[in-house]
Amino acid sequence: MFSNFEINQLLLDKIKDIAITIFVSYSIIQITVLLIRKVFFKHLSKQSKMLITKAIIYTGVIVAIFIIIDILELKGVFKTMLGAAGVLGIVLGIASQTSIGNVISGLFLISEKPFELGDLIRVGDKLGTVYSIDLLSIKLRTLDNLLIRIPNQTIISTEVTNITKFPIRRMDIVIGVAYKENLKHVTEVLKNIAANNPDVLDEPEPLILTKDFNASSIDFTFGIWFEKDNYRQVRNSIFQAITETFAEEGIEIPFPHLSVYTGEVTKPFPVKTSKED
Amino acid sequence: MWKKHTIESNIVYKLSLGKLRVLAKKQAKEWLIKSDLDDDSDEYEFQKSEEQLVFADCKVFSADKSSSLFILPALPDKPVVVKPEKEFKLLPKTSVQLLISLPVWVQFYHSTVKKEHLILDTASKVLSKTWLGEPDSGMIAYSLKIKAGEVLSSGHAIENHIMCPVKISNDSNTVLDFQRFLLHTDQLTIYSVENKLYTNNVHVKFKGEGIVSDLNFSSHKPDALENAKKIAEPRNPEKRGALKRSFFFIKSLTQY
Numbered sequence: 001m002f003s004n005f006e007i008n009q010l011l012l013d014k015i016k017d018i019a020i021t022i023f024v025s026y027s028i029i030q031i032t033v034l035l036i037r038k039v040f041f042k043h044l045s046k047q048s049k050m051l052i053t054k055a056i057i058y059t060g061v062i063v064a065i066f067i068i069i070d071i072l073e074l075k076g077v078f079k080t081m082l083g084a085a086g087v088l089g090i091v092l093g094i095a096s097q098t099s100i101g102n103v104i105s106g107l108f109l110i111s112e113k114p115f116e117l118g119d120l121i122r123v124g125d126k127l128g129t130v131y132s133i134d135l136l137s138i139k140l141r142t143l144d145n146l147l148i149r150i151p152n153q154t155i156i157s158t159e160v161t162n163i164t165k166f167p168i169r170r171m172d173i174v175i176g177v178a179y180k181e182n183l184k185h186v187t188e189v190l191k192n193i194a195a196n197n198p199d200v201l202d203e204p205e206p207l208i209l210t211k212d213f214n215a216s217s218i219d220f221t222f223g224i225w226f227e228k229d230n231y232r233q234v235r236n237s238i239f240q241a242i243t244e245t246f247a248e249e250g251i252e253i254p255f256p257h258l259s260v261y262t263g264e265v266t267k268p269f270p271v272k273t274s275k276e277d
Numbered sequence: 278m279w280k281k282h283t284i285e286s287n288i289v290y291k292l293s294l295g296k297l298r299v300l301a302k303k304q305a306k307e308w309l310i311k312s313d314l315d316d317d318s319d320e321y322e323f324q325k326s327e328e329q330l331v332f333a334d335c336k337v338f339s340a341d342k343s344s345s346l347f348i349l350p351a352l353p354d355k356p357v358v359v360k361p362e363k364e365f366k367l368l369p370k371t372s373v374q375l376l377i378s379l380p381v382w383v384q385f386y387h388s389t390v391k392k393e394h395l396i397l398d399t400a401s402k403v404l405s406k407t408w409l410g411e412p413d414s415g416m417i418a419y420s421l422k423i424k425a426g427e428v429l430s431s432g433h434a435i436e437n438h439i440m441c442p443v444k445i446s447n448d449s450n451t452v453l454d455f456q457r458f459l460l461h462t463d464q465l466t467i468y469s470v471e472n473k474l475y476t477n478n479v480h481v482k483f484k485g486e487g488i489v490s491d492l493n494f495s496s497h498k499p500d501a502l503e504n505a506k507k508i509a510e511p512r513n514p515e516k517r518g519a520l521k522r523s524f525f526f527i528k529s530l531t532q533y
Contacts, residue, residue: 165413166412166413166414167408167413167414167415167417168408168412168415195405198403198404198405198406199406200405200406201405201406201407201408202405202406202407202420203358203407203408203409203420204408204412225408225412227406227417
């Protein structure tokens with residue numbers, strides 16, 4: 001049997017071994033991450049760098065945990081616990097169903113790559129840049145700097161729109177003009193507006209389409225292509241150009257209005273006035 | 278204009294190149310630079326100016342004591358997609374010589390002509406942008422329309438422009454429907470003769486649809502310009518021999 005002194009000494013030795021294990025594991029993980037970054041990370045995307053770093057850290061932590069279990073000689077204890085934990089295991093499994101679902105969904109997302117770190121995406125009514133892609137969820141940073149956490153299962157089962165996936169985009173603007181306007185003239189004016197804007201691409205060619213005969217106007221779809229980073233600049237400059245050029249060319253953008261008829265189009269609308277005594 | 282200038286301190290100098298106006302001033306260890314495009318301007322000079330430079334409107338560069346300023350021409354900083362105003366067809370085994378006029382870019386270097394001493398790199402004319410390739414992949418380029426059939430033999434040059442002689446040969450057995458052509462301006466050298474600017478020759482050999490064309494840049498000045506002097510190096514001299522296709526036939530699928 002061990003004396004109190006010997007037990008204390010054994011305990012101290014184990015604590016010392018655990019401390020050394022933690023320190024060495026931490027150092028090895030940090031050095032490995034640093035070396036991998038210097039050697040391999042030059043040509044990788046932000047997302048790949050993040051995933052590789054996390055994989056190294058998680059692997060290092062799991063190995064350290066197993067070493068600590070070995071130091072504490074708890075293998076036998078764990079075996080016994082696992083053996084007797086049949087019912088507990090089932091309960092834990094059911095309780096962590098959502099978490100496991102999120103992890104598996106996360107793995108599918110990683111392999112499918114519908115978006116990467118820094119992409120601007122829309123999930124339902126949430127719009128933001130991808131801030132991090134984690135084991136259970138992704139995090140979006142909204143345009144007004146809020147952080148939204150979306151579980152991976154939600155991402156997998158929802159429609160996700162990646163707005164900045166491709167290098168160029170088209171902005172579709174619906175413009176209504178008065179019924180009296182000459183449609184050919186309007187088309188020419190829109191072509192010139194696009195041609196005179198240095199940020200609007202010549203090709204793919206701008207789309208000018210007569211869309212609809214609406215209640216108060218004839219609607220055009222005016223689609224212009226631009227580099228994805230120039231969205232705000234292009235939008236502001238094009239709206240300004242449309243307003244100014246239409247005014248110069250005398251093209252009316254009508255307000256919604258309603259014409260009321262009493263029965264026959266040609267007869268004047270009857271108006272009766274009365275005088276109060 | 279395209280040479281080394283010695284600048285007096287605290288005096289504003291003005292460069293006018295067509296519609297481009299640049300004001301520059303050296304003070305102590307700083308350069309103040311302001312550039313803009315003026316639709317009403319059409320001059321070609323570099324001299325002292327009475328105009329004032331407002332600090333808030335300028336870009337400021339720290340520099341050494343040197344009062345040397347090198348003004349050099351440069352070619353556009355992106356490739357240029359050249360489109361004839363009307364499509365023309367090149368018959369098999371024939372060639373055409375084009376003279377493409379590219380707006381000049383102006384570069385200012387302080388002290389010496391080194392990349393780290395570049396304090397201005399601006400266009401004398403705004404070129405519209407275009408996309409070469411499919412909407413999901415490709416490259417941004419400038420767009421330029423030329424008159425079909427311009428030839429080098431007249432030897433004319435336009436002020437504020439750099440003339441680029443391009444020979445296009447149809448080495449295939451099919452008719453080349455010349456819609457647009459990508460000019461890699463970052464690999465061209467600039468030569469000067471009698472204040473006119475030219476690049477080295479470019480020769481494109483079309484070998485057939487689906488086959489990569491040959492694109493060659495001559496390593497010397499155009500033959501017709503014996504007295505020309507080299508005035509500026511290519512922006513990107515290392516990438517010799519473009520491997521990408523120079524001709525783009527596939528129309529964008531996004532017509533709706």
